[in-house]
Amino acid sequence: xxxxxxVVQIFLKRPxxxxxxxxxxxxxxxxxxxxxxxxxxxxxxxxLRVITQEAWPPDFSVVTDRASWAYPPCELxxxxxxxxxxxxxxxxxxxxxxxxxxxxxLSLPLAAASATNLAPPLLAQSIRQLLAALRVLPSLIWALIxxxxxxxxxxxxxxxxxxYSVGYLGKLQYEALEGVSREPLEVARTMGxxxxxxxxxFAIPEAANSLLSQMLFMFEYNVRHGSVVxxxxxxxxxWYMQYYLEPFKLYDRVLALIIVMYVVVxxxxxxxxxxxxxxxxxxxMRPKWKQVFLPWTDG
Amino acid sequence: MSEQILSVNSAAIGFDDTEPLIEGVQLRLREGEIVGLTxxxxxxxxxxxxxCAGLIPPLSGSISFAGAPLAGKARGEVGLIPQxxxxxxxxxxxxxxxxxxxxxxxxxxxxxxxxxxxxRESTRNAVEAVGxxxxxxxxVNSLSGGQQRRVAIARAMVQSPKLxxxxxxxxxxxxxxxxxxxxxxRDLADDGTAILIVDHNPVRARTxxxxxxxxxxxxxxxxxxxxxxxxxxxxxxxxPEQ
Numbered sequence: 001x002x003x004x005x006x007v008v009q010i011f012l013k014r015p016x017x018x019x020x021x022x023x024x025x026x027x028x029x030x031x032x033x034x035x036x037x038x039x040x041x042x043x044x045x046x047x048l049r050v051i052t053q054e055a056w057p058p059d060f061s062v063v064t065d066r067a068s069w070a071y072p073p074c075e076l077x078x079x080x081x082x083x084x085x086x087x088x089x090x091x092x093x094x095x096x097x098x099x100x101x102x103x104x105x106l107s108l109p110l111a112a113a114s115a116t117n118l119a120p121p122l123l124a125q126s127i128r129q130l131l132a133a134l135r136v137l138p139s140l141i142w143a144l145i146x147x148x149x150x151x152x153x154x155x156x157x158x159x160x161x162x163x164y165s166v167g168y169l170g171k172l173q174y175e176a177l178e179g180v181s182r183e184p185l186e187v188a189r190t191m192g193x194x195x196x197x198x199x200x201x202f203a204i205p206e207a208a209n210s211l212l213s214q215m216l217f218m219f220e221y222n223v224r225h226g227s228v229v230x231x232x233x234x235x236x237x238x239w240y241m242q243y244y245l246e247p248f249k250l251y252d253r254v255l256a257l258i259i260v261m262y263v264v265v266x267x268x269x270x271x272x273x274x275x276x277x278x279x280x281x282x283x284x285m286r287p288k289w290k291q292v293f294l295p296w297t298d299g
Numbered sequence: 300m301s302e303q304i305l306s307v308n309s310a311a312i313g314f315d316d317t318e319p320l321i322e323g324v325q326l327r328l329r330e331g332e333i334v335g336l337t338x339x340x341x342x343x344x345x346x347x348x349x350x351c352a353g354l355i356p357p358l359s360g361s362i363s364f365a366g367a368p369l370a371g372k373a374r375g376e377v378g379l380i381p382q383x384x385x386x387x388x389x390x391x392x393x394x395x396x397x398x399x400x401x402x403x404x405x406x407x408x409x410x411x412x413x414x415x416x417x418x419r420e421s422t423r424n425a426v427e428a429v430g431x432x433x434x435x436x437x438x439v440n441s442l443s444g445g446q447q448r449r450v451a452i453a454r455a456m457v458q459s460p461k462l463x464x465x466x467x468x469x470x471x472x473x474x475x476x477x478x479x480x481x482x483x484x485r486d487l488a489d490d491g492t493a494i495l496i497v498d499h500n501p502v503r504a505r506t507x508x509x510x511x512x513x514x515x516x517x518x519x520x521x522x523x524x525x526x527x528x529x530x531x532x533x534x535x536x537x538x539p540e541q
Contacts, residue, residue: 183385190352190379191402191458192372197409201398205387 055251062256067240071153084244084253085260088230088237093264095157095229095236096222102158103165104215107131110166111173112199117185118177119195128174134167143229154235161222161229169218176210177203213276220265220272227261237261301329302365304462304493305351310360312343312350319358320346322517328493330461333484335504336497338514344497345382347519348466351495352379365461375402378460382467382497384451388440392431392450395439397422399457418457425453429483445476452483463487465496469503481507 011017066079067087074082113119114127137145142160150156180203188198204211230238241257244250305328313320320343328334338344349355351362353369362369364376378399379385386395400418401409408415414422426435429449434442439450448468455463465484469477485507488494498504501522504511511522 181383181385183381183383184387185385186349186352186354186381187379187385187454188398188401189354190377190464191399192374192376193401197401201401201409202387205390205394208389 051251054249055255057252058256058259059250059252060256062240062244062253063260069243071235071239084240085237085257088240088257089260089264091154091157092223092226092230092236092238092261095154095161095234096219096226098158099161099165099222099226100215100219102162103169103218106162107166107170107173108204108211111170111177112196112203114170115174115177115199115203117180117182118199118203124174127170131167131170131174134163135171137164139164139225139229140232143232143234147233152233152235152239157226157229157234157236160234161226164225165218165222168221169214172214172217173207173211176207176214179210180206216272216276220269223268224265301331304328304330304365305495306363306366307351307357308361308363310350310362311358312347312355313358314346314355316358320517321514321519324357324360324519326351326495326512326519328462328495330491330493331488332510333488333494333496333508335501335508335511336495336514337499337501337504337511340499342514344514345466347514348379348464348495348497352377352464375458376461378455378458378463380448380451380455380463380465380468382470384447384468386439386447386450386454389438391436391438392426392442392453393422393435395450396425396453396457399425399454402458421457421459425456428456428486429453430479445472445480448472448476448480449483452480452487456483456487459490460492463492463494463496465494467497467499469496469498469500477503 012021063083063085064080065084066082067074067084070082070084070087074087076082080086110127110131114124114131116124118124119127139160142163143156146156146159150159177199184202184206185198188202193201226236227238227241230236230240231242233239233242237257237260241254244253244257305326307324307326310324311319311322312324324347326334336344336347346355350357351369353362353372364372387398397414397418400414400421404414404418407413408418423432423435426432429452431446431449431453434446439447442450451468463484469480472480484494484496496504496508498508501511501513505522513520513522
């Protein structure tokens with residue numbers, strides 16, 4: 001046996017290598033089934049070049065010029081405060097805020113009714129199915145449904161994000177409620193309190209930090225996805241992006257809106273991270289760069 | 300004659316019918332009586348307490364409370380102080396103690412979080428009785444172990460139950476703090492509350508309990524006077540002679 005074949009044999013004996021080869025083979029099969037070819041990627045690169053040429057430099061007039069076509073109409077005197085970027089981003093934040101609050105109010109009782117340590121098993125399972133059903137559709141599809149039901153505008157966005165928030169938050173919340181210590185609940189049950197009082201006065205306060213942290217996380221999520229639902233007419237900055245994309249194809253303005261959105265999302269993520277850290281003591285602290293490069297300092 | 304509060308009749312305790320932790324449990328508690336429960340770790344003391352609280356059904360036999368089945372007890376008649384106290388960690392001392400008054404709150408008082416003047420007054424009194432009046436707005440997770448135990452006792456005081464089931468509420472306390480807690484329990488018993496308390500230290504239990512029961516193997520036995528006296532005392536640490 002040659003050295004090469006011996007090396008190949010030793011190589012193939014490793015379980016990780018075998019698993020990797022099987023996964024690679026499966027990936028190639030799936031890609032060919034989906035008609036994914038490298039030539040298509042070649043087309044993409046030429047399209048990317050066209051878009052980049054048209055989008056660069058970004059046109060920041062979207063931050064300075066008044067959008068007279070804004071919906072709902074902006075009645076402020078200052079032009080930049082009525083610009084597509086400011087109006088759109090404000091709407092996105094407002095949609096996210098309302099959807100998070102509504103989602104929290106609706107999901108909390110549902111979560112308590114689906115936590116197996118608080119509710120009868122049959123009720124818990126039924127509510128879990130309902131929450132799962134709400135999560136099946138992504139927020140974009142909910143937005144399409146509500147645009148059809150209530151028309152174009154922020155209301156459709158709020159309703160769409162609320163539906164998704166209820167499904168998503170509900171799951172996070174019942175898992176948090178099921179994770180609370182058994183003993184406070186047993187104290188309440190020994191007192192003879194009804195289930196709703198056990199949940200209201202013992203389980204929810206015990207899980208309060210996790211619940212607040214999840215609500216902030218949901219707000220972050222809704223800000224990010226609030227821009228996507230706008231693309232189908234559900235209000236927010238996405239709606240203004242769509243306005244520039246179709247039919248005008250003003251990629252330079254869209255890029256400016258994306259940059260504004262990126263900055264706002266980053267700021268909100270950082271603020272939310274810091275606030276959430278106050279609620280969850282066990283969450284590992286993110287190291288500062290100074291601590292990474294100068295570990296002997298106190299940071 | 301004092302009223303019989305808790306009565307456990309020929310009960311088997313545990314989770315598996317084929318292998319109960321404790322068999323043939325006969326236990327009587329009268330009002331104003333403190334009964335100690337001792338036994339080695341893992342023998343089933345906590346399971347017995349949880350069964351008496353109605354959290355676990357007995358495998359066989361019956362448990363009655365004030366002459367009626369335990370399941371029919373009125374709200375707030377039984378108080379539990381679990382081993383880790385069951386306090387709501389992120390809430391204040393006042394909130395935790397007020398929870399003891401919840402069983403007598405009317406539906407609208409609990410639905411809208413509007414405690415009555417009586418509930419607030421009894422909470423203040425209980426917090427004062429355990430000496431934590433200056434900590435009433437402090438979060439319980441910033442208190443010491445002894446202070447947290449006092450909060451749990453204050454919660455039971457506000458509840459003013461007929462029966463308190465206390466699981467190791469003296470564990471890991473220094474002698475002085477334990478003495479303070481024992482005095483609080485004695486005050487409750489003097490007011491007529493029956494107390495079943497788990498204490499892993501039989502020597503200490505016999506100093507403040509009216510009776511001491513011990514779990515041996517799968518049986519619950521009452522230590523007689525001679526037997527209690529024969530329980531080895533804690534070793535006394537002597538200062539080495541100079």
